[in-house]
Amino acid sequence: MILFKKSEDLRKCLADKKNKGGKTGFVPTMGALHEGHISLIEACRSQTDLCICSIFVNPAQFNDRKDFEKYPISLEMDIEMLAKAGTDLVFVPSIHEIYPKGDTGLETYNLGSLETTLEGRYRPGHFQGVCQVMNRLLDIVRPEYLFMGQKDFQQCLVVKRLIRLLHLAIEFQTVPTMRDKDGLALSSRNRRLTTEQRRFAPAIFQALTYIRDTLIPGDTGPVIETARQILDAAHFKTDYISISNAVDLEPVHVFDGKVKTLALIAAFQGEVRLIDNMLLN
Ligand code: AMP
Numbered sequence: 001m002i003l004f005k006k007s008e009d010l011r012k013c014l015a016d017k018k019n020k021g022g023k024t025g026f027v028p029t030m031g032a033l034h035e036g037h038i039s040l041i042e043a044c045r046s047q048t049d050l051c052i053c054s055i056f057v058n059p060a061q062f063n064d065r066k067d068f069e070k071y072p073i074s075l076e077m078d079i080e081m082l083a084k085a086g087t088d089l090v091f092v093p094s095i096h097e098i099y100p101k102g103d104t105g106l107e108t109y110n111l112g113s114l115e116t117t118l119e120g121r122y123r124p125g126h127f128q129g130v131c132q133v134m135n136r137l138l139d140i141v142r143p144e145y146l147f148m149g150q151k152d153f154q155q156c157l158v159v160k161r162l163i164r165l166l167h168l169a170i171e172f173q174t175v176p177t178m179r180d181k182d183g184l185a186l187s188s189r190n191r192r193l194t195t196e197q198r199r200f201a202p203a204i205f206q207a208l209t210y211i212r213d214t215l216i217p218g219d220t221g222p223v224i225e226t227a228r229q230i231l232d233a234a235h236f237k238t239d240y241i242s243i244s245n246a247v248d249l250e251p252v253h254v255f256d257g258k259v260k261t262l263a264l265i266a267a268f269q270g271e272v273r274l275i276d277n278m279l280l281n
Pocket of ligand 1: 028029030031035036037039040147148149150151152175176177178179185186187188
């Protein structure tokens with residue numbers, strides 16, 4: 001595995017490799033890696049000939065300064081995990097490398113209602129920040145395949161939209177969510193949970209499972225209400241529980257069982273904000 005800090009060096013190496021042919025795949029991350037990230041690397045390796053991973057904690061996508069400052073960092077361990085997983089190239093840029101002109105006055109993108117619903121509503125500016133970093137990273141790496149996790153379902157929709165807006169020829173692959181044995185979705189933020197909070201955290205998975213197993217065609221309100229009680233009982237402070245259509249995340253008030261639908265949850269366990277989702281049909 002070769003590690004790059006400068007985009008120019010990575011670009012040169014990639015130009016060389018691409019001349020020799022083969023498909024390139026890219027897995028962007030913010031580090032503090034876990035098995036969920038590694039499943040993306042594995043998906044990438046199985047479908048491409050060159051697997052590139054980036055580690056960059058993107059300040060532009062944090063609407064909450066404290067969240068940014070407390071974001072876990074474990075670079076040495078990350079690099080070890082990536083090497084073991086068979087990653088070919090890893091890019092660990094500085095903030096200056098990604099935002100050479102600073103992070104103000106950056107381009108903004110028309111994300112439609114994705115920007116104002118669910119994560120967009122509770123984290124204003126977050127998805128513009130995601131697009132800013134993705135635009136820059138995709139311009140440097142120019143992959144043919146891009147691998148991202150279903151755990152961040154709305155982010156997947158936003159990045160697919162960005163790819164369309166920029167007319168890029170990239171095949172987007174959504175990788176299923178990896179979970180702990182008790183159902184908690186793996187997340188870098190789980191490291192910030194206390195032992196007690198970690199014990200309560202699987203309630204998100206339980207609430208999602210409850211929705212999936214109970215929902216029948218008709219009014220979605222009562223199922224959401226019980227899911228809320230499951231989260232309340234586990235001391236979660238809930239931002240949202242939504243049953244939404246999988247195309248634009250518009251809320252589904254009356255479920256018909258036909259349109260592709262998912263349940264999405266964002267909730268705080270103490271200071272730690274967790275998100276998860278589950279397809280319902
Ligand atoms: P992050 O480092 O949190 O920005 O995540 C980097 C990528 O890993 C994103 O595409 C996430 O959706 C994906 N990811 C995060 N957690 C999981 C998980 N538990 N299972 C699968 N993919 C994940």
